[in-house]
Amino acid sequence: MSGSLRRGLRVLAALSGEPATASRVAESHGVSLSTAVRLLQVLVEEGFARRDESGRYHVGSQLLQVAYHVVASMDVREVAAPILRGLNTQTGQTVHLGYFENPTVLYVDKYAGRAPVQMYSQIGMPAPLHCTAMGKAVAASLPETERSALAASLDYAVSTDRTITNAEDYLRELETVRQQGYALNLGEHEAVISAVAVPIKQPDGRVQYAIDLAVPNVVVNEDELRAFIPQVLAAVTDIERALGY
Structure with missing residues (x-):
């Protein structure tokens, strides 16, 4: 048998x-x-x-x-956990998992970095869509009509002098994110913190989750942040593979 x-x-x-x-x-x-x-x-x-x-x-x-x-029954947080822990250990930087349900993205997991300066974030805390790497990564994955509607609905609260403040610039930024496959936040939400984020794409192309890697600007410069991009992309590939995507 x-x-x-x-x-x-x-x-x-x-x-x-x-x-x-x-x-x-x-x-x-x-x-x-x-x-x-x-x-x-x-x-x-x-x-x-x-x-x-x-x-x-x-x-x-x-x-x-x-x-x-x-x-559908897989717990994305559970599946992603060992991969996120590995990314956190390899880089020494803070790593988050975010859950997107338009028009909000929430941090649902966090692995803190080893630097003395840390990003202010907590599990369950929302990430602004217009000025965080996580927010831009998930928003960029929306279909064009939903993306445009979202851009028109945001209030673009200003956090730093680098924050995007209008729908036109935001949509331009989201198009860049779509083309390159990752999003950057270069001191746009907190002046001392930058980050790179990558969406976790379902087989149908939709996005409900993304991950980011956040760094303190006083310790890691922009070039060094960009050097982490391949590792973040690889982590997302591993998560998608583990989920059967």
């Missing part, structure tokens, strides 16, 4: 990459044609595969539903 189950799982994994005929499945998995047909028929009966008019087998809707429920 375990042998048949193992063969069935391998066939299913192969179909997820490329549709195949029964003869192709038999050849690639080293089984007889009759065995391949039986395996495929069971998968079809259970909804994990379907056969098209040309005789090729594809992944069925039941597998997609199972995959969706597994991904």
Whole structure:
């Protein structure tokens, strides 16, 4: 029984990459044609595969539903935690996980850096969308119409002399973020703190979470902050992979 189950799982994994005929499945998995047909028929009966008019087998809707429920039930904070801890340990800088629900992004996890100067942030605290790297990272991921509506609705409270103060400049900044794949905050929210943030993209392109790495300007200059960008991007890739994205 375990042998048949193992063969069935391998066939299913192969179909997820490329549709195949029964003869192709038999050849690639080293089984007889009759065995391949039986395996495929069971998968079809259970909804994990379907056969098209040309005789090729594809992944069925039941597998997609199972995959969706597994991904949907994952606790992003729990999955991201070891990766964020690793980024914090490697860089020595403060790392956050943020949750976005338009028009607010909230810090839902934090790993403090080792520098004596720290960003004022707490779990559950909102991050302004117009002057934080986290806020810009999630806002830039919105569809164009939602992005424009958001930009028009913000009050652009001024925190420092670097804060963006109008919708036109904000939309221009978000377009830059979209093109480069990350957002920067160079002393725009707190004059002594800068940060880089990267959105965690779902398979459909939507964003509910992002991470950032925040540094004290008196210890880390802009060039040194930019040097951390590849590590932040890599951390997000690891999180997306762990989530099955």
